[in-house]
Amino acid sequence: MDLEQEKELVEKAKNDTQVFGELYDQYYPKIFGYVLRRTASIDVAQDVTSEVFFKALKNLGQFCYRGFPFSSWLYRIATNEIANYFRKNKREKFCLEEAFNSVSISNPSAETELLEAEAELKRHEDFLILHENLSKLSVKYQEVITLRFFENKQVKEIGEILGKREGTIKSLLHRGLEKLRKLME
């Protein structure tokens, strides 16, 4: 779907929940994946992703195109929600042990899927080690590094998502990488 088609869809979605459902179907995996890569927790990713889409639905009328895809707006909401989550939870230090043990039981029909998801997450040991180090950085560095390297966003789009200028993003990236490098030595 190109930007024009997406723009048309978003305009329709403002008055038609079914159309919003189409946008949701398209972007749920991206946003869930982003939140998961930021938090390394299936449980948190579910809750935060839910918040993101409720806020998107609620505020869709205020959304205007500024030359960036709709997903940038969703990423912005997601980034804010992740920051809120960390603030609310006093930023408990993430550790591998938690990731390995954080299986939560939900309703029976979803339980198997959750367990499989947890197991799948555990298999990505390299990512979990990277995430553990990333989580020791300030959130502002986590945001730019994750968006740049895990989400493959360009600096310009990261600026749009985070509401910062390109120069600031580059500077944050540089400093963040430097801090991460030291941590990983």
Add this chain to the structure above:
Amino acid sequence: MKEEELIKKLENAELPEIELQSHQRRLRMALLAAGYLQRRPRVTILDLAKSKMKGGIDIIMRGLVSRQPVWKTAVIGVLALALITGLTIALPSLTGQSAEALATDIVQNSPEVRTALGGGEVTVVKVIKVVDDKGTVICRGEIGLLTAEVDLKTKEVTEWEVVPMPQLTEEEKEAAINIARADPRVQEILDQGAFIHNVHPMYSFGAKVNLETGETEEFSETLAVVVLASDLNGWESWFVHVDLAGKKVIRIINPKEFEELSPSDDEYEIEYFHILEGPVEEPVFRIGKGGIEKGTQ
């Protein structure tokens, strides 16, 4: 480690690509329900409804997709709220009277309804819905229950149907208990110390709405409800809905998800379902002899 190496490591990291289809489905359903509420036309009476619902919607909506096992509760809540909104927005603006009150008046003052229910007092159990000046009301009288369709503009009862009081014979009650006991979920609850408190009939009716096509299919049935109770950790009860004809347990409801309730001693229950897209099969509310027990109120 050099910065280039770190960048390479970050770029080449194998990232988790996990899909949670059940969560995606539940969230979609919650969003659609939320969207319908959000996009209802604004009328003055809606402010009243909004004040009642304030704070509740967000909690319920989030509950619907929470990882905690409360999503069914939230589904019910969402649908119930949708129903309340439906009731409150579609008011005839000329009357100055709430649609529910008007529908109640029409039914209670209808000679046809009174006659159909045996001639005695008619008690409105619930105004089910009001859409486009048409309302559906459930009421009871001497000889049973009745569902009435009312026209709020002409203030007339346009259609009605008497539903006999649901009853179960002792044999049917015993059969219901046996069917319930054979269900592994019930067995698990019993193994944890719960006991069978009582069995009563339940009249269940409602509509299935296909969100894609807008088609509505109405249904009604009488089920047996086997009430399980436990007082090991405070009162807790489970309502096991048994389809006697199909010889199976349809669903098990634990009201703890709604509120603490002591086991029901009602002689019968009435359920009204409003099902969206098929997969949601929980009552919007349940009515016992003492009134509405959960859901919308």
